[in-house]
Amino acid sequence: MIENDFPVLRAAVSKSVIGRSMTWLATGVTAAAADAAVTRWIRAVRSIVNVNTEAVVRMGGIAVAIAAVAAWALSQFIPPYVATAIPGAAFLAVAVLSAMAAMRPASVAEQWQSSRVRRLMT
Numbered sequence: 001m002i003e004n005d006f007p008v009l010r011a012a013v014s015k016s017v018i019g020r021s022m023t024w025l026a027t028g029v030t031a032a033a034a035d036a037a038v039t040r041w042i043r044a045v046r047s048i049v050n051v052n053t054e055a056v057v058r059m060g061g062i063a064v065a066i067a068a069v070a071a072w073a074l075s076q077f078i079p080p081y082v083a084t085a086i087p088g089a090a091f092l093a094v095a096v097l098s099a100m101a102a103m104r105p106a107s108v109a110e111q112w113q114s115s116r117v118r119r120l121m122t
Contacts, residue, residue, distance in 0.1 A: 053109040061102030068095035 013019040051059075072091035075083055101108050112118055 053112060054105040057105035057108045057112075058102050061098045061100075061105070061108075065095045065098035065102065068092070068098065 014023070068091045072088050072095070075086075075088060075091070
């Protein structure tokens with residue numbers, strides 16, 4: 001399909017209330033995304049590249065531990081017949097392992113240099 005396959009339809013839609021509303025909405029969403037706090041936060045997170053490996057391991061360990069504990073806590077409120085099949089102990093085990101990595105980031109960062117996972121990712 002070529003961009004100008006239907007010039008009459010394109011002109012009619014762009015003059016209609018729906019066409020003008022969609023243009024207004026798309027312009028507003030684009031402007032909001034450029035100025036949103038979330039996009040500024042995402043740009044700030046990208047600056048983590050300049051942080052040393054130990055700090056990244058510590059931040060990641062803390063984030064994963066908090067997420068695992070939050071997932072476990074929220075799963076307590078879900079009825080058993082709609083809950084996931086992941087046992088609560090698995091969430092807590094992930095939280096403990098992540099906390100351990102956050103407490104000893106130097107050891108994890110040292111082993112990461114020779115890790116097979118690292119070689120697979122790069």
